[in-house]
Amino acid sequence: MDEAVVVFSRKGxxxxxxxAREVRSREHARKLWPLVAPGAIHQMVTWVSPSFENDKLRRRSHFRQLPAEKTYDIKTQFEEEETSRQHAVHESPEHRRAKELIAAELARRLAAGLAMPWAFKDAEASDYPLEGNLLLGADQVVTEHTLxxxxxxxxxxxxxxxxxxxQTEPMVLGGVEIELGHAFDGRKALIGKSLGFALISIDITEMTVDDINAQWAEQALTATTRSHEQGRRQTYIYLHDLLYPLYAQLPTFLDREQRHQYLMFADDATLRKLMNWMKLLAKTLDYPSGSVAVAIVNGKSEQSRKMLEHAGQVVGPDWEQFNNHQCLRLTVPRPKSPADLQAHRFHMTMARLLLSHADALVGYKYRNGVDNDHPEDDVWVAHRWIADQKIHTQHRVLPKRLAEPINRLMKVVSDLQRSHDSGGTSIAEIG
Known part of the structure; x- marks a missing residue:
């Protein structure tokens, strides 16, 4: 099968x-997960990577349809895969050594006051790179941390x-997972959809204990691509779309005021709770009065109804399913740089609250007051006239839709019928 449907996309x-050719890697497939076959019956499929022999393509990438015989319980499957993973890594001396050396390298950098920069580009989402520092604001590096x-x-x-x-618990600013090359890991896909921080995944497949040393640890943390027979990265960064505005390195001509806006759709009680949380967060982090603007947009008058509908057009055509009469609008200063600790802590905490404590659909405007002239586009496109060169340029900025409610994801996935294949492969299979 050459084509599949993305269940949760920025279009709805x-x-x-x-x-299949558009899927770049197993990690990319995890970000797109779940995928289903085209047609009236949405049967789940897995992406099968291309295979090579003597540098020649032996099998093209494709989608393989999975059997549909029983309901997929997302929570049960996650826990089974987590138990299986813990058993596998417990018995792996390579995993243990890699974990110890990566943790030691991060601790060394932290003690020396060094940054741990990371960067990547998601061409589907923006023309601009995403850049961060895994150690910004950190005070400790720990192993075996339960979340x-x-x-x-x-x-x-x-x-x-x-x-x-x-407030009370230490803030998780970033994470690293040492991967043993599991080809079918639904666990990682689910984690990637619910994290409020950058997760660096380092693949040690086919490595021996002798290959894993201090020099390797330093290189693995700073690598963005590695040569591989499948063209895969050995080091990969999982980052939820909700954090893209924090790390996107946008030029100033896109937003002179340097303020961006989040639009949240949820039930009335959740919106009130989010409003109180955001106000408290801004106060706790010492933002100047008025610099963080939080307001409920309701549809009681004709003018406010238009404002609500415009916000809904940004987040997507299904916005009324979440709340058809009001939403929450949050306008906040854009991060000044990758080293802006105040913005870093605000945006990461906001992401954690939205992903873990609120069933919200979240939209985004890269600057206050930008017009959504093309609601059919799922990424903001800015237009610029450069007078001295007499040219007109277009710039893909950031997605308009950033987050889906996790409970909605669970319900939809649970309704998709599937089971183990004849080889006993995990039903959370992602090829």
Missing amino acids: LFQTRIT NTPFGSRFRLDIAVLGPPI
Whole structure:
């Protein structure tokens, strides 16, 4: 099968098709997960990577349809895969050594006051790179750190970078997972859809203990691409779209005021709760009065109804399914640089609240007051006239839709019928 449907895309539910050739890697497939076959019956499929022999293509990438015989329980499957992973890594001396050396390298950098920069570019989302520092604001590096998921399960992060708490618990600023090359890991896909921080995944498949040393650890953390027979990265960064505005390096001509806006759709009680949380967060982080603007947009008058509909057009055609009479609008200063600690802590905490504590659909405007002239586009496109050169340029900025409610994801995925294949492959299979 050459084509599949992306269940959750920036255009909405079951609205985007993708060809197997457009899927760049197993990690990319995880970001797109879940995928289903085209047609009236949305049967789940897995992406199968291309295979090579003597540098020649032996098998093209394609989608393989999975059997549809029983309901997929997302929580149960996650916990089974987490248990299986912990058993596998416990028995792996390579994993243990890699974890210890990566943690030691991060701790060394932290103690020396050095940054741990990362960068990548998501060409589908923006013309501009995403850049961050895994150690910004950190005060400790720990191993075997347990985290809770929004769907009630727990998982153990190999390495966590922690910072001072905003309230009570230390703030998770970043994480690293050492991967043993599991080809079918639905667990990682689910984690990637619920994290409020950057997760660096380092693949040690086919490496021996002798290959894993201090020099390797330093190179693995700073690598963005590695040569591989499948063209895959050995080091990969998982980052939720909700954090793209924090890390996107946008030129100043796009937004002279340097303020951007988040649009949140959820039930009335959740919107009120989010409004109180955002006000408290801004106060806790010492933002000047008025610099963070939080307001409910309701549709009680004709003018406010138009404002609500315009906000809905940004987030997508299904916005009324979440709340058809009001939304929350948050306008906040854009990060001044990758080293802006105040903005870093605000945006990361906001992401954690939205992903873990609120069932919200989240839209985005890269500057206050930007007109959504093309609501059919799922990425903002800015137009610029350069007078002295007499040329007109276009710039893909950032996505308009940043986050789906996690409970909606769970319900839709649970309704997709599938089961183990004849070889006993995980039903959370992602090829």
